[in-house]
Amino acid sequence: MTQQLQHNQHSFFYRLRCHKTALVSLIIVAIYCLTALGMEVYSIWAEVNNITPIYAVEDANAVFSAPGGKHLLGTDYLGRDCFFRAVGGIATAVKVGVIAALIAAVIGVSLGMLSGFYGGKLDSVVIWLYSTFAAMPTLLFILAFALLFTKGYLTEELTAPLRFCAAALHTEPGMLAVYLAIGLTGWVTLCRVVRSETMKLRNHTFVQAAQVAGVSNIKIIFRHILPNLMHLVIIYFTLRFAYAVMTEVLVSYLGLGVQSAPSWGVMISDGQERLWRGVWWEVGAATIFMFILVLNLNLLGDALRDLLDPKNESRQ
Numbered sequence: 001m002t003q004q005l006q007h008n009q010h011s012f013f014y015r016l017r018c019h020k021t022a023l024v025s026l027i028i029v030a031i032y033c034l035t036a037l038g039m040e041v042y043s044i045w046a047e048v049n050n051i052t053p054i055y056a057v058e059d060a061n062a063v064f065s066a067p068g069g070k071h072l073l074g075t076d077y078l079g080r081d082c083f084f085r086a087v088g089g090i091a092t093a094v095k096v097g098v099i100a101a102l103i104a105a106v107i108g109v110s111l112g113m114l115s116g117f118y119g120g121k122l123d124s125v126v127i128w129l130y131s132t133f134a135a136m137p138t139l140l141f142i143l144a145f146a147l148l149f150t151k152g153y154l155t156e157e158l159t160a161p162l163r164f165c166a167a168a169l170h171t172e173p174g175m176l177a178v179y180l181a182i183g184l185t186g187w188v189t190l191c192r193v194v195r196s197e198t199m200k201l202r203n204h205t206f207v208q209a210a211q212v213a214g215v216s217n218i219k220i221i222f223r224h225i226l227p228n229l230m231h232l233v234i235i236y237f238t239l240r241f242a243y244a245v246m247t248e249v250l251v252s253y254l255g256l257g258v259q260s261a262p263s264w265g266v267m268i269s270d271g272q273e274r275l276w277r278g279v280w281w282e283v284g285a286a287t288i289f290m291f292i293l294v295l296n297l298n299l300l301g302d303a304l305r306d307l308l309d310p311k312n313e314s315r316q
Helices: 002-010 012-018 020-048 082-118 120-135 138-150 156-168 173-185 188-201 205-212 217-253 264-272 281-308 310-315
Strands: none
Touching: 012 020, 020 082, 020 281, 082 120, 082 173, 082 188, 082 217, 082 264, 082 281, 120 188, 138 173, 138 217, 156 173, 173 217, 188 217, 205 217, 217 264, 217 281, 264 281
16 A cells, blocks of 8 residues: 555656646646637538638627627627637637647657767757757748748749648648748757757666667667657647747737637737727737636646656655
């Protein structure tokens, strides 16, 4: 029984339940993700059945209605319900967060493990590559990438597969550009960390024993090294998720991201022009929804750093 108790104390889920901040943040992020999934399914269903989604329904008689019983967070300049538009924006935010963070994680982990394990010329190439990307002004790169997709600067041979990918992801070409740009610029930090940890792990006895046993390098990388790096990947993915959400809001605010789907950035851009008239609820709705998601993603990332760090686990 004592051994079982000690095992529970050292288990991740036990410590997660004891970490109230992490647990609450995880629940809130999960609610956002489930809401995003539901809104994505709903928007596809509405599109297939040629029905106007509830967040896009216009009411000329309810333009700029203040928050109240009929419209919880008021309406915008077209009479669209700001609450439903903010809820619809969750799908856009979560989609860009998941896809962009996933792209960055795959690139960063793959290059970091290969560089750290093999070293030599491959290591030099990877170092040069991530140093080059680290020197790029990230926001300008993302804006330029989105501009190429949305303003027709690419040839038909290049735009055709991009349009296919955008349709497969049920998104717009401009948003696909944001996914790719954030992912292509966000892998540098993870690559550096993974490379460093891989260089340490390749000298451990379990890796050397696998090499002596004749196990191939690829199997060693994915069976022995990658599992020992997953805590870093999970932490980085969570924090990159939050960064991608904020970046999407900024790009959409500047008019280079999503165009037809609901977006917090578009809501803030539309609503800021009427703040001087006291119409604050459109900006307020988008800001509140974004603030709650980003705050809990950051809290969750910090908590996971403490919970998944092997050094902290060994102290408990």
